[in-house]
Amino acid sequence: MAEPIAFYFDFSSPYSYLASQKIDALAENFGREVHWRPVLLGAIFKHFGTVPVTRQPGMHDYSLRDFARSARFLDVPFRMPMRFPVATQAAARAYYWLHERDSDLARRFAGSVFHEYFAAGHEISEPAAVLHIAAMLGVDPTALSSAIEDPAVKEKLRLETDAAIAKGIFGAPWIVVDGEAFWGADRLPQVEKWLETGGF
């Protein structure tokens, strides 16, 4: 089987959410798997000295309009969260902890976190919210609660984010197909063509 597609994202990134709704089906059409890899955009922005698009001068209103319009264009349910952006450490740590145990469960958990935040408009930042989302998938809240505070799990997320930065990943979503990097949900048509043609 061909190399999996790497999908770097932050749970608080609207364009990451949009891409998350399409990437698995897209990959499957070409017999590819997707490695979902949450990273911390806050740390990435801090490293590069950049700011989120909604905080770039003059871009706030346009960005909000573009999030919603792009969601409608892609036929993805979307509702701009009241609190935005939010810290996603707890959700990302939970993802990696679950991933070591059951990658399919971790994938469903990631989908649920995105859905809760960007479709249902619920809180995903606090550990309690993360435990609640995981509990709906049958994950024991006590074990997950410890995991979120486990230094080894914290370190795993830190290493993943640092590795992304070392690769030059400056934003999300960031999709890598056979070494070729694509930034943004709006590059999905190029990702598709790349998979179809093996590079163009």
Place this chain on the structure above:
Amino acid sequence: MAEPIAFYFDFSSPYSYLASQKIDALAENFGREVHWRPVLLGAIFKHFGTVPVTRQPGMHDYSLRDFARSARFLDVPFRMPMRFPVATQAAARAYYWLHERDSDLARRFAGSVFHEYFAAGHEISEPAAVLHIAAMLGVDPTALSSAIEDPAVKEKLRLETDAAIAKGIFGAPWIVVDGEAFWGADRLPQVEKWLETGGF
């Protein structure tokens, strides 16, 4: 006939060039005209305190790769100019001066400027280069040379750029369809759907 589509661009903007290669045919499919309006991205960036994508931290190499890949994706000839970005005052002033005389000629002139810079890899910044491009379309170099230095023509470009800033236009290409604004060549599929559906 429905309202024309407004197409704001800078002659030195790669994504503007890509959009310029598609916008007329796209509009024509829906019985629309396109009003081409060069503006000065330098003044826009200065106003908003932003920087071109190639100068944003960490984004230089990715941007260059994305320009060329997006051109291939859209099947548009592209060659990254040696000098980039460049001042486009002379070309933009020439455009508006020609536009008052012959809007079709102005449109062909704009196409030639983009082609010279992004397909042929030639200089377009100096007045001499602009005069040369216009001369190939039969424009008298002496008259155009005076026009480029005419205070009224300079003022016209200043007013166009100021009006764009006042409308909140923070980047290019910027396409407006019936009051709805789209930023970036990668929004052309959304522009098309908007024209097709009257809004979504």
